[in-house]
Amino acid sequence: MRMVDIISKKRDGGELTKDEIYFFVNGYTNGTIPDYQVSALTMAIYFKDMTERERADLTMAMVKSGETVDLSQIEGIKVDKHSTGGVGDTTTLVLAPLVAALGVPVAKMSGRGLGHTGGTIDKLESISGFNVALTKEKFVELVNRNKVAVVGQTGNLTPADKKLYALRDVTGSVESIPLIASSIMSKKIAAGADAIVLDVKTGAGAFMKTEKDAEELAHAMVKIGNNVGRKTMAVISDMSQPLGFAVGNALEVKEAIDTLKGQGPEDLTELVLTLGSQMVMLAKKANTLEEAKEKLVEVIKSGKALEKFKLFLESQGGDSSIVDNPEKLPQSKYKIDVLAKESGFVSNIVADEIGIAAMLLGAGRATKEDTVDLAVGLVLNKKVGDKVQKDEPIVTIYSNREDVEEVKNKIYKSIAISKKAVRPVLIHKIITE
Numbered sequence: 001m002r003m004v005d006i007i008s009k010k011r012d013g014g015e016l017t018k019d020e021i022y023f024f025v026n027g028y029t030n031g032t033i034p035d036y037q038v039s040a041l042t043m044a045i046y047f048k049d050m051t052e053r054e055r056a057d058l059t060m061a062m063v064k065s066g067e068t069v070d071l072s073q074i075e076g077i078k079v080d081k082h083s084t085g086g087v088g089d090t091t092t093l094v095l096a097p098l099v100a101a102l103g104v105p106v107a108k109m110s111g112r113g114l115g116h117t118g119g120t121i122d123k124l125e126s127i128s129g130f131n132v133a134l135t136k137e138k139f140v141e142l143v144n145r146n147k148v149a150v151v152g153q154t155g156n157l158t159p160a161d162k163k164l165y166a167l168r169d170v171t172g173s174v175e176s177i178p179l180i181a182s183s184i185m186s187k188k189i190a191a192g193a194d195a196i197v198l199d200v201k202t203g204a205g206a207f208m209k210t211e212k213d214a215e216e217l218a219h220a221m222v223k224i225g226n227n228v229g230r231k232t233m234a235v236i237s238d239m240s241q242p243l244g245f246a247v248g249n250a251l252e253v254k255e256a257i258d259t260l261k262g263q264g265p266e267d268l269t270e271l272v273l274t275l276g277s278q279m280v281m282l283a284k285k286a287n288t289l290e291e292a293k294e295k296l297v298e299v300i301k302s303g304k305a306l307e308k309f310k311l312f313l314e315s316q317g318g319d320s321s322i323v324d325n326p327e328k329l330p331q332s333k334y335k336i337d338v339l340a341k342e343s344g345f346v347s348n349i350v351a352d353e354i355g356i357a358a359m360l361l362g363a364g365r366a367t368k369e370d371t372v373d374l375a376v377g378l379v380l381n382k383k384v385g386d387k388v389q390k391d392e393p394i395v396t397i398y399s400n401r402e403d404v405e406e407v408k409n410k411i412y413k414s415i416a417i418s419k420k421a422v423r424p425v426l427i428h429k430i431i432t433e
Contacts, residue, residue, distance in 0.1 A: 001019070003033050003037045010045060010048055011044040015053075021057045022061045024041060025058070025065060028164070029159055035167055039171040042164070042168055043171065045178060046172075046176040046179070055182055056227040056228050058182040059185045060228055062158050062164070063189050065159050065161075066158055069109070070192060071192035071194075073140045074107055075105065077195060078105050079099070079104055079194065079197060079282045080108065081197045081198075082188055082197075082199065083201065084206065084207055085201065086201045086239035086243060087242040088242035088244045088245070088252065089239075089243050090255055092108065092110065092150075093120065096150065097148055097260065097305055097312050098260065098272065098296060099283075100146065100148035100308050101299040101304045102280055102285050103147060103283075104280060105143050105147050105283075107140075108148075108151070109150075109151055109157075110150055110151075110152070111152070122249050123250075124150060124253075125249075127322055128322075129317045129318050130319075131316050131317040132150060134151045134316070146312060148308065148312045149316065157191065158190050160186075161183050161186050161187065164183070177220050178220065180217060181221045182224065185224045189230060193230065195279075195282035198221055198232065200221075200237070201214065201237060201239035202236055202240075203239040204239070204352055205239040205351020206239040206351075211429075215236060215431070218431045219433075235271075236431065237271055237274075238426050238427075239351050240350075240384075241351050241383060241424065242351050244264065246379050247354060247363065247378045247379075248375075248398060250331075251398060257309070257323055259272065260300065267426050270427070273293050277292040280292035329375075330375035332375040335397070336397040338395040339390075340382075340390055340393075341390065344388060344417040344419050345418055345421040346384050346385065346386050346415060347417065348384065349414060350413075350415075353413065356410060358376075360407050360410065361373070361377060361397070361398075361400075361404070375398065377398050379395065381393050381394055382395075385421055385423055397411075
């Protein structure tokens, strides 16, 4: 088998066999096939697409290129949630204890963030003592006992995907639906889940800016999951404006606690209940989505979800007293209000620009080597559709430096105020086929 023949076949619109896909993935992973040939193939895939069968084979070839996580010792149906990323996306911190409180095992592998704010691991590390470096045995034991645990990603999960992603990033083929879908799904499948709920974002703060592109990606990932034997569904949710009010690590942890108390932002609560209902259904802990949602609302009202969050923190060495004393979380030196320049209604908040403003404060990483300041970030006092008076605080900046003019200017450019009220839509579509 020759790589040049595989490239030519795909260039001419042919369908690659399973053997051809495994040949190129294995050869690229072990270094026998060079970058320039694989970049030619990824560009051919970009232009000629892949069939459903090719996409499933590519995903499984990447899964088998490294270690896989065996969760078979964990009792029950393991349901994982994956978000395609956004600004202020605190859903994992709320969802994990919430669905675990209903007996759904949540065995979560998470990473650090590269971008606006830290990833789930960074957010959890803003809690004193919290440890994500668990042995596999300890991880399994905690999920069986508490129904929830979160660990850092293992080093050798889907090495083919890591190499392919780095190559695509510098050769102009990142935006290929089959390559994005197989990249995301290979990591989820290698992490050992039985069922997967996908939160596919659309809008200014999302990777997929249009609903049409988000829908295409969601369909592709759902089909891959179901084709390789994992029950998979997707929710297309809005990321035109940041989710919730908080953008920044410790600030988002506090917001997650508020949400588990039933006092969280309306949009974050709605998304968590939508995703959580699907997770509860896939885990066979409810017969209908309505029943699943009612059960989730009940464990928030009764305080069981919050107690599960405390137990989760304690079991991984974290200081659970932050739940009742959030002032123990990292605190910034300065709180600076950004005042509205006119009266009216908030008509637009450009999510990715707000995310960059938070990153300028130190809440995220521009490069892998950057250190995240866990205390800093932004809190939105108004969201799209809200009425605002001139000189009213629209955003509060949490900073460890006094000079935040650049951040203020970025915020002003990112928030539009108009005379007419608009009503934002959070959940665009549910995809289950």
